[in-house]
Amino acid sequence: MGFNKRVYEIVRQIPEGKVAFYGQIAFLAGVWRASRAVGYALHRNPYHGKVPCHRVVFKDGRLAAGFAFGGQGVQRQLLEGEGVQFTVDGRVDMEKCCWHPQKATEKDF
DNA sequence: CCAATGACGCCCA
DNA sequence: ATGGGCGCCATTG
Numbered sequence: 454m455g456f457n458k459r460v461y462e463i464v465r466q467i468p469e470g471k472v473a474f475y476g477q478i479a480f481l482a483g484v485w486r487a488s489r490a491v492g493y494a495l496h497r498n499p500y501h502g503k504v505p506c507h508r509v510v511f512k513d514g515r516l517a518a519g520f521a522f523g524g525q526g527v528q529r530q531l532l533e534g535e536g537v538q539f540t541v542d543g544r545v546d547m548e549k550c551c552w553h554p555q556k557a558t559e560k561d562f
Numbered sequence: 563c564c565a566a567t568g569a570c571g572c573c574c575a
Numbered sequence: 576a577t578g579g580g581c582g583c584c585a586t587t588g
Contacts, residue, residue: 456585475570479584490585492569497586509569517569 456482457494463554464495467508470536471552472545474512481554492517507531508552514544 459482467473475488482491495506507528510516516528533539538546 454586460585479570484584486571486583487585488570489568489583490570493567493584493586494569496569498569506569511569512571 456484456487456490457497459483460491460494461498461500461504464504464506464509465500466554467505467552470550472508472510472514472532472537472547472550473552473554474510474514474547476512477552478509488512508535508537510545514540514547516545 460478463478463481464473475491476485478491479485479487484490491509495504495509498504498506516532529539529543532545537550540546
């Protein structure tokens with residue numbers, strides 16, 4: 454299950470105050486369109502204590518609905534607490550908080 | 563191997 | 576703007 458593992462390693466590197474969208478994670482994982490698989494992987498998220506899956510949102514900046522960590526409100530508070538800015542629409546401000554991957558997408562786990 | 567699933571993403575009515 | 580539908584892909588039964 455290299456893909457999943459890769460997803461976890463990548464998400465784990467998202468710094469505080471930043472967010473990434475599923476499609477981006479998929480791209481970094483090596484499969485541009487696997488956004489769906491990324492969501493599946495994060496849903497399982499066996500490393501929920503290490504992987505900040507709450508920093509992964511929709512491409513639009515929308516938060517995962519329904520199943521998200523006990524509610525969108527919770528996820529939003531977590532993100533705000535890390536310094537992520539939200540728009541009046543209730544979405545993450547992708548303009549400023551979109552994660553910019555340095556270079557590392559592997560090792561150290 | 564085949565069918566079903568899901569925290570996505572995009573197009574069209 | 577909203578809602579519905581289809582395609583994508585990895586994982587699971």
